[in-house]
Amino acid sequence: MFDLAFKHGFVVNGEEIRRLNVYVQDGKIAEVSAEDHEANETIDATDRHLLPGVIDDHVHFRDPGATNKEDFPHGTMSAAVGGVTTVIDMPNTNPAVLNGEDVRKKAGYFKGRAYVDYAVWGLSLGDLNLCDLAGMKKAGAAAVKFFWGYAIDEKTHALIYNYEPGQSGVIPPLDDGEVYKIFEEIAKNKQILGIHAENSELIHMLTERNRQAGGSDYRALMDSRPALAEVLTIQTALAFAKDTGAHLHILHVSSAQGVELIRRAKADGVPVTAETCPHFLFLSADDYDRVGPMIKVYPVIKEESDRLALWAGLKDGTLDFVASDHAPHTVAEKQGSLFEIPSGMCGVESMLPLMLGEVSKGKVTLPFVVRVLSENPAKLYGFSHKGAIAEGRDADIVIVDMLKRRTIRNEDLHSKQPMTAFNGMDITGWPIRTYLRGKLVAKDFDIVGNPQGEWISCPQY
Ligand code: DOR
Ligand code: ZN
Secondary structure, three states: OEEEEEEEEEEEOOOOEEEEEEEEEOOEEEEEEOOOOOEEEEEEOOOOEEEEOEEEEEEOOOOOOOOOOOOHHHHHHHHHHOOEEEEEEOOOOOOOOOOHHHHHHHHHHHOOOOOOEEEEEEEOOHHHHHHHHHHHHHHOOOEEEEEEOOEEEOOOOOEEOOOOOOOOOEEOOOOHHHHHHHHHHHHHHOOEEEEEEOOHHHHHHHHHHHHHOOOOOHHHHHHHOOHHHHHHHHHHHHHHHHHHOOEEEEOOOOOHHHHHHHHHHHHOOOOEEEEEOHHHHHOOHHHHHHHHHHHOOOOOOOOHHHHHHHHHHHHOOOOOEEOOOEOOOOOOOOOOOOOOOOOOEOOOOOHHHHHHHHHHOOOOOHHHHHHHHHHHHHHHHOOOOOOOOOOOOEOOEEEEEEEEEEEOOHHHOOOOOOOOOOOOOEEEEEEEEEEEOOEEEEEOOEEOOOOOOOEOOOOOO
8 A cells, every 4th residue: 555646647757748646655656657556645636737846956045144034944935835845055154064064064954944855055165175175075065166256254254245356354256276276176076066157357347337437227237247247257167167077067047148158068078067047037137127126136137138048048958957046135135226235036936836837828848847947957966866756766746736827926935035026927837735755745835744854965976
């Protein structure tokens, strides 16, 4: 007798949709077949789609440190309700994750406070912790993040969002020589280096120029952080990856030119993967008047032509997957001058609904959504026990109602600072239940039960 059965649903994998029954035993998928077996609990999934749980490798849950903005329980509740069953938490917390010991500590600290499964990133600060990167891998970190072009607070290692050269108490952005050493070390340790790609020198010069010209609107912000800033860093990074053999993962690609560089590099055999985010796929500069300062993220949301090129890149495999870059700030912080307020918004809860909405409009297919939200991130991080509804994998299953119509609303989000640029967007196609290793964790847009999430110690590759 199986523990749990999902009967008569449409099972979606990366290739196809098939009407099959799914049987769960001890938290794992024990059988996917047309056979009719008994189970202790049977869910009638007629007219529903079953998707593998989403894997979001890019969340800033701010815990520990800035728990007024977000914390691990709220962030993972948001994830569970949004059909995300695995998150990888970014390391720019306070304290930051700078060595193997920090990885273990953070993983332990999240225990009992996670509503979904989780892995953690380590943070590279260049020479300061170069010799600690190997230890992060040993301790189980999924990958190493490098905020290229960011200055960092000397004491707390917090990111400086709006850096001025000469500012005291900060570690200025690293020069390329020091960055090259990170790539060498990553290659040696066979790790993954995830980068924030923006050239700070160009940004600084343009920011000054635009400020002096009196610019304060979204155009001025865009002109201060143009596609060229992303291009310069991606170019250098690709050259470093090619030269050292380090696996480069480019985070939040935001421009058409960025996509084109990655396309050519992949054709050239450079060890590179890349992701983009829902805000780049669903918003452009044209939305600023409607959305306001909530739209500010780094890299900045660019032109409609960039948005279309990102979709093209995602469809042809240049971009491997989509991740939320869930990075909330407080409502108060997000008020004020566009140049001064911090960048970032909520995203983990609305990512799957937004993609399902595209399916309803006939723009993409459900197997495509499964590839770019579950299968491809599982492959990158070696999560061979996740990312598909298949025998032997974890029973991370999302029940989707493709006919459900609902509006994304700030007040419905489970984040500690529920604010999104997608507020007010009508969507057809919603996750209505989320199962984590066979246990129901979210139902009808709310959380069910206690935190059941477990740490995924990496690398599993
Ligand atoms: O907009 C952003 N916010 N971009 C980043 O890269 C960092 C993030 C944050 O941590 O707030
Ligand atoms: Zn981020």
